[in-house]
Amino acid sequence: MVATQQNVQLFTQKDWKTDVAKPTWCPGCGDYGVLSATRKALVELQIDPTDTLVISGIGCSSNFPHFIGGYGIHSVHGRAAPNAVGAKLSNPDLTVIVAGGDGDGLGIGLGGFVHAARRNLDITYVIMDNQIYGLTTGQTSPTSLLGAKTKSTPYGNIERPINPISMALAAEATFVARTFSGDAKHFAEVMKRAIAHKGFAIVDALSPCVTFNKFNTYDYFRERVYKLEETDHDTSDLMAAFKKAYEWEFEDKVPIGVFYEVQRPTYEEQELAYKEFGNPVKRGPQRPPNLKKIIKDFY
Amino acid sequence: MVATQQNVQLFTQKDWKTDVAKPTWCPGCGDYGVLSATRKALVELQIDPTDTLVISGIGCSSNFPHFIGGYGIHSVHGRAAPNAVGAKLSNPDLTVIVAGGDGDGLGIGLGGFVHAARRNLDITYVIMDNQIYGLTTGQTSPTSLLGAKTKSTPYGNIERPINPISMALAAEATFVARTFSGDAKHFAEVMKRAIAHKGFAIVDALSPCVTFNKFNTYDYFRERVYKLEETDHDTSDLMAAFKKAYEWEFEDKVPIGVFYEVQRPTYEEQELAYKEFGNPVKRGPQRPPNLKKIIKDFY
Amino acid sequence: MKNEISFRISGQNGDGIFSSGEVFSKICSRSGLHVHGYRSYQSVIRGGHVNYSVRAANWDVAAPANYIDVLIALRPDSFIVDAPHMSDDGIILYDSKGFRIKPENVKVKEGVRVVDMPAVELAAQFSNLKIVANTVFLGAVVAIFNLDMSVFEKMLADNFASKGEEVVRVNVESARAGYNWAKENLEPLQLDITIDPNAEPKMFIGGNEALALGMLIGGLQFYAWYPMTPASPVGHFIAKYGELAGVVCKQMEDEINVSNSVVGAAVAGARAACATSGGGFALMTEAIGYASMVEAPVVYIEVARGGPSTGLPTKQEQGDLRQLLGASQGDYPRAIIAQTSVEDGIILGQEALNIAEKYQMPVIIASDLYMGEHFETIPEPDPEAIPIERGKLILDEVPEEMRPYKRYLVTEDGISPRTIPGVKYGQYDAGSDEHDEFGKLISDVRAGYPESIKIRIEQMNKRMRKMETLLKELPAPTAEGHPPEDADVLLVTWGSLLDITREARRELETQHGKRTAHLNIRYIEPFHSKEVKEILESYQKAGAKIILVENNYTGQMGQHIRMKTGFEIKDKYLRYDGETILPREITSAVLEILNR
């Protein structure tokens, strides 16, 4: 997956572009930032696009795979995570990146998101979080703030938002971070760490919808974000991570950076099916070599 | 809902029994404890069965409504929470209790569970948590411990379990508790507080499956449980609650009791539709009294 | 001389296309005309090419126009997407400077007049907002169609009243500037239309909104939804208007939970409904069987779009019928009814709630993108026209002679008296397993016992009997138009193709001298097999050509009809390219088949 030669740039930005002339996002959409930061991180990590699979659900954000090199799956709404689980388990050598909206991942897809996380497969999941349903033209999403007036809550949202960071922590993800589309450098750094992390990495990417979310704008975030890297935050301390997770809610400050990181055996490392016969896709379909041993139980 | 006269026992145990002679659970199943504790709490709170709706999904545990008085919904697998949301929103005066398995609520039903919780409707949700899929004869559930050998993991479970307490906290539930079927008194006390709590209350009920879970037995829990009520745990401190949530995992101790409780406006208190016309079901279907005002936008 | 107005404005999403289209629609409506409006849009939020078409006349236009007479072309792509639909003598207005449409973009067929109008420049006199140019263009269009300028001015005054006098002034003057420019520079069209600037305006509403309004009138109490094109407008309507009328409107986290929350609501006693499109409906199916099993009254609306899978989310298809028929496992009673017009939405919204509650079962409404997202002028609904019928519902305590209460009492018509939580002596469990008359499970410990087998059969029969009882209540379909002995052709369609096909028939009759008849299916389950078979056979025997017209690949209604009647309709005009079928396209397909 990761190129081995140190000083040769085998893969460049060009390899991570597609022939889709221009992403279909609105001018100014936060998702552009996610795209360029992700490309940058991939190049810096010298990952081979041919062995990469980028998976999304449905939403503005979920058009992502069409704009980035590598293989892509643009699946159905809310199901990026299980698609990634199936792909990664079938070919554990792939670099698998999931990108999709807050609605996609934390609304309809919440179950799959949490269960994928606790599995600790080596997958990077970027939530392109704009606190709104963009593609369906502006209804509340699970991260919309209280009071938000949207097409589905014309008189104001009365439902407490999900806190993606504490949700990711509760889901047993082994890497939990947040970053902001308005800060390209920080974004690329976080993405790099997330992809390099061995295990399930979740990045809550604050990615403003300039068309439908008039509240959580670039300015809103610029006024509130600060970098955890610039504090003495201990990323190995789960409780500290939870504490930071609630700062937005209780202190109106939005920490960005890595909240939590821990090394644990990945699912792949423990999967029995690889032990004797290796990567299923690379090896190809095979007759069960131990057929006799299997069927003897049926006599 | 709650009877007003103080010293008259309007409703007794009898009112909370049904004519199903005997629950269909295996002898010794932890679910018997859930049932009797719930009945006891309901009698102590003098709740009227006629105005109560007990809702479940599918599973051994989900047969619950058939064994307890009041109206019941025995819905489909994993969907107790949304059924409860629809019922409660339609008739906010009902006492709505959800009871169902760990698989039902935290596996297939996780999304609905979390989203119902953050809504903070006045609903009590009891997870009858046996760390196994009972009704389907013993596969791993989302709370099965690492290493558990089950029908679906004959070589041991390699997937980290969900922590129901930290999940409930991350889901913004306003009351989060754990209790144990092996301690009838504690169970009834916790249930009483959960039902009395105004808002979404989650009770993680440790309820051993004596048939399929040979690990998380009564003895397993008896050796590990201790009561939060007997410590100086502050139930208003979210971070303290998170800390306690991880004791099972990190310290092999299983705290039971109330982890967290906070008062927040319920969804019902803020729902616009009741403002002018009251409880929809009690009032009955009506022609829109303001039809003229509605249609004038279409001229 | 034309007896109708056919107008379109097209450009990029963000150009104000839809609001201009709506404004022009309302000008027509307020001029005493019947109006038909239709939008075409893209999945992307900004930049995609979109358009809005308006058709208006003194007679009740209920189909998109065959051709465009006047097009406002705001973008180069207007010449790719829209110009090919111009009528032979149509007029295209564009602004070469304002929108930098290069001459090589301007490709049109002979006869079409392409007018370079300095709309941006004219607008610049009053405002530097580019969007004001649309108002200038519309002023010109009012002139070209010989409409009354005062109606437009009054509309602008109404629309912008809340934004202050200055905004009103700017808009009115821009509109006048466009109007005057056109009067000076352009020949108005020759139209045979009577304009009444003082007419009582008609209600102008979309198919989805009409259905939503119908349900509000029908006493809806709980509506759950999850956004999905093209069904979202039902939710937007109820979120906005329903909440204020006492209807709980809940956006849930996904369609599964939408589908289950409405069952919970229905069991609790509310009239409950939800709406979605294809993929969302797939997720709803499990709960539909569940609703039927616990005998909960729920209305499920499916507004289809181009499939399969995510498919063509902003495009038309009638491709989900098979999915509706195949929703959920096992045999269970449910009604499936197609919405056939905008106006029908008002009726069907009420009818569906009534059937659901009387028969205690799910009712599925089959609509589609064209049906839900086009607009028509309709008469103001009479809120008392259709009574609210709740069927066998016990709201006070269960009378003594009915105790112990049997929720699933076996009855001749299949319908059992029903209680809801709060009713004394009416407690029961609504269980998705097979159960006895009391609602007690038979599947758990008693499966296979002789008495359980008996109960199972009785309950299955009881439930399925509702289909027969309902079928008797529903009006049988009839063919409209020429009787068999007198017809050249019988067109068979369903749902949203009703009015479009009617108009094609008018063309076939008046322009091509064909004698036509038409069978449009509205009740899909239960199905009037006997009557439909008789109709088809009578036309076939009399020698009429029978032609199936559907907006899908496999002819799903044709297959349904064959399944129910054995009758195969061999001649077909099937469209599955995402476009709405136009009357003229049906006409030529029919002529082609007749001439084979």
Added chain:
Amino acid sequence: MKNEISFRISGQNGDGIFSSGEVFSKICSRSGLHVHGYRSYQSVIRGGHVNYSVRAANWDVAAPANYIDVLIALRPDSFIVDAPHMSDDGIILYDSKGFRIKPENVKVKEGVRVVDMPAVELAAQFSNLKIVANTVFLGAVVAIFNLDMSVFEKMLADNFASKGEEVVRVNVESARAGYNWAKENLEPLQLDITIDPNAEPKMFIGGNEALALGMLIGGLQFYAWYPMTPASPVGHFIAKYGELAGVVCKQMEDEINVSNSVVGAAVAGARAACATSGGGFALMTEAIGYASMVEAPVVYIEVARGGPSTGLPTKQEQGDLRQLLGASQGDYPRAIIAQTSVEDGIILGQEALNIAEKYQMPVIIASDLYMGEHFETIPEPDPEAIPIERGKLILDEVPEEMRPYKRYLVTEDGISPRTIPGVKYGQYDAGSDEHDEFGKLISDVRAGYPESIKIRIEQMNKRMRKMETLLKELPAPTAEGHPPEDADVLLVTWGSLLDITREARRELETQHGKRTAHLNIRYIEPFHSKEVKEILESYQKAGAKIILVENNYTGQMGQHIRMKTGFEIKDKYLRYDGETILPREITSAVLEILNR
């Protein structure tokens, strides 16, 4: 003289019924007999009444027995549920003391011998485990059927070898005690069966397991599942055996994600499959359309049970055909094939994976509780009998002349050359929206453009062409038995009713002198409409009665046939009480219809 063994043991869940049944099945199998085993069980885990039936003979018995010859009755309810199925001269063994079955429970029809056997007392000599009484009973049964005791003893030795010699001894002696008691106290049955105690034993396996094994042989690489009766055994099998053979077996969190994970796996290049039952399948449907749209090869298995909704989870029904046909929105290609026997599972498991991969589309396998959960002796599978066919798959880099690579190349047969991640120059996006040959979306900004409309039509046609290509490859169905001119009756069935109906036919032929024929449907989509129609019409013309036999309420296959052929089968025998149809029940239904 009977030429078969028919045995049942029944009692409470927890009484060891199933293991006793399996032991007896294997005794028969090791005696050189063909065996058929079937269990009936409850949803509750303990206490419910359950039974296990074994039928064995020298010929290949492939249906449940009409009557029970020997019943071990462990509980009073055995006399309610099982005793009514005794043959006229059957023997019931029970233990009045051991199991406290009161005399008033013992109700049987005349002729049936009820034998009070002191099994518990006999067992007590060797062990105080109640379960050992079953071994005593089985010893008696071996004696009654005149089987060879050494086979039983060897089985016990094998089974308990791991538990030590003492356990083996206890069991063997208990078995002998029962055997001897029976030899002393009971007349053995007169049977015309050849027993070969030294026969090579046959493989004895369930329908679900056979299907799972078939898929393993077919090169399965990824299996995802979520437990659901009666499909779980497929997962249990693969969790146990597949994982050791290199197949990833993943229990997911729900069926939606099962259904999506297999698409992810398939796109990644794995042969992928999953299994579920009705309600779980409802949740899977959205992703099936998605799989078809991205052209991913996936096998979806649906093992139906009694519906609707949770219904009768432990009971038989063929009630989900309509759901399979209606899965997901829009028109899309997919195959639907019914499993027709245990042995067929081995073939179908491989065939389905091949079709899925060659046609790059979902293949749905229709099975049911009876099919999946009954056991039969079958020949040992030849792992090389069916080649692994992967179709147009590019595994090395994409050759230069194919670059830039078009994943969805329009081809004559509808199938495009496919790459998987890791293949150089083969990158593409598998998108659920409509797309062009490269996989680029056309729905987003280009919907409605003339060239997009064209692409849409081409891609729809391309995809749907796969159905025609596949149909040509599939063998057409034929009727077995008497040809039309020579038949009294043609029975029409599908899937799991193949062998049961065959046996009914044997009865009709040999006992009632009827000349019968049989059409059993295996390929449901694509469907051999022409051939099926010809078969039906030829029998009808020749004057044979045509009778539909199905295990559901509405006759779903009958409706499907009518939809595809126009042919209505008027005479029907439909069962929807949850019970498996017995040969004799079909026989009498047919006779009844013929005599009408």
